[in-house]
Amino acid sequence: MKAVGYGKAQALAAPAGDPGRRMEKWRHRAPAIAAALGLLLLWQLIVDGFGVPTYIAPSPVQVLEVFGKEGEILWINFWPTLMEAAAGFALGNGIAVVLAVWFVHSQLAERAFYPIAVFINTIPIIAIAPILVLMLGNGYAPKIVIAALICFFPTLVNMVRGLKSVSPQMLDLMRVLSANQAEVLWKIRLQSSLPFLFAALKIASTTSVIGAIVGEWIGSNYGLGSLIIEATYNFRAPLLYATVILGAGMAVAAFTITTIVERRVLKWKPGDVI
Amino acid sequence: MRDEAAAEVASGSGVTAISVDRLVVRFEGNDGSITALSDVDFEVPEGGFVTMLGPSGCGKSTLLRAIADLVPVSEGGIRVFGRTPEQSRLARDFAFVFQDSTLLPWRSAIDNVRLPLEVGRRGGVELERHAEPEELLALVGLEGREEALPHELSGGMKQRVSIARALVQKPRVLLMDEPFGALDEITRDKLNEELLRIWRETGTTIMFVTHSVPEAAFLGRKCLVLSAQPGRVRGYVGIDLAEPRQLGVRDTLEFVQITSHLRSLLEVEE
Secondary structure, three states: OHHHHHHHHHHHHOOOOHHHHHHHHHHHHHHHHHHHHHHHHHHHHHHHHHOOOOOOOOOHHHHHHHHHHOHHHHHHHHHHHHHHHHHHHHHHHHHHHHHHHHHHHOHHHHHHHHHHHHHHHHOOHHHHHHHHHHHHOOOHHHHHHHHHHHHHHHHHHHHHHHHOOOOHHHHHHHHHOOOOHHHHHHHHHHHHHHHHHHHHHHHHHHHHHHHHHHHHHOOOOOHHHHHHHHHHHOOOHHHHHHHHHHHHHHHHHHHHHHHHHHHHHOOOOOOOOO | OHHHHHHHHHHOOOOEEEEEEEEEEEEEEOOEEEEEEEEEEEEEEOOOEEEEEOOOOOOHHHHHHHHOOOOOOOEEEEEEOOEOHHHHHHOOOEEEEOOOOOOOOOOOHHHHHHHHHHOOOHHHOOOOOOOOHHHHHHHOOOOOOOOOOHHHOOHHHHHHHHHHHHHOOOOOEEEEEOOOOOOOHHHHHHHHHHHHHHHHHHOOEEEEEEOOHHHHHHHOOEEEEEEOOOEEEEEEEEOOOOOOOOHHHHHOHHHHHHHHHHHHHHHOOO
16 A cells, blocks of 8 residues: 555656655654654543543543634633733844844943843743732733743843854954944844844744743733633633643744744755754 | 155056065964064065965965954054055955955845945945946856855855955955965866956956965966064065966976975975
């Protein structure tokens, strides 16, 4: 059977090329998909076979049912979390990029504020969340700030490195051309830093979702985070699982979008963009 | 200075493009200062092609960088067409070609060539003279590759783009720091021949640093030989070979005599 399928794919590849490559891609992914489906099946069998109560661990089928029955609750709570994560992503990364540019141009600024940035990064985000709720109230603001804080540090560190990654010869060239600092920044440094920036943005795309959800754990009555808490306290395990899966899906989508944008922007960088 | 130049014009010996006068360059290190160049004295006529030859660490790159205002002068003086290195840098009298092609990887070949026209023009310094980037890419043999990104070009092609970029501002002096040092010998030979053609077609004065004796002899109308630590002038040798030079000249007796003379100058110190 398999040999026949293979032969077919090869035959298709010859005239069209594209379907053949798609087949190739699927063959590449097949083991991972098969393993995931196998584990889900195993989970279903264990829950059914040992008669595990639903409030301890629901079966995959029960979780799937929630998406149909309680889809509206999930949907209503999905949007606030997405908004907070996106706003936090923009805010945290934006501030990090601006600060990095400042640090690269002013040693004094770097010496003064870099240690403070490191210090803020060492405080666990879970510990900051209640402080921010006290400061900023119960609305979107503390969640956005938490999502921003969690994005901020990796981007700052990467961006500073990226802006400094310009070769000395390139700087010599700009000096021979009598270019000023602004020209070096716009023509050279920013583009040189993009591979570093995207490495950080890929991390931030998923952590900003985590930040928003953690922010919603404390004194909130909307969003995936608050739904997680509510479902836990009410022993609604299938809803809890479905919420977690939705949150993970959001993070994966954010990561994928960032990767696609990276591929578009970094066309000039050969090969290494995955 | 001006009188001297005028006198030279009158005597028919041409204008001096670069004059280096008792130049000393010292670097301040952690354990005292290191003298990189000591008492260097020479002149390059306008339209000349001078190669600089010396062992690694003899300061030949430092000398070129001092002319380009990339390294401060400790004592003595450098003049490029009568101006200090800083003045001539601001006036775009010279262009620099590095060993590494230093192309911006996100810019196409043609946009890399345009870079000098886009930066360093503050204070109303207008580039009254500049060449067409398309024509320059054709001059260096890259017609049809205008939109290629650097990673799509070979090492030799990248260096061709960087030469075109240097020429876009129509520099009066081209300073080249081992531009073909990282290339294989076949590519290097080809680019050597083409550089001579470009030199003849543009009339630009060229100073060319190398540590290859045959390259120094083949390219240069004069060759400045430096000794190491501190860098001093060993000799300033005129090279008379049949013009226009072709690679075959390297197999002639005259050529071998010149290279053996250059080698003897290099060996004196060791």
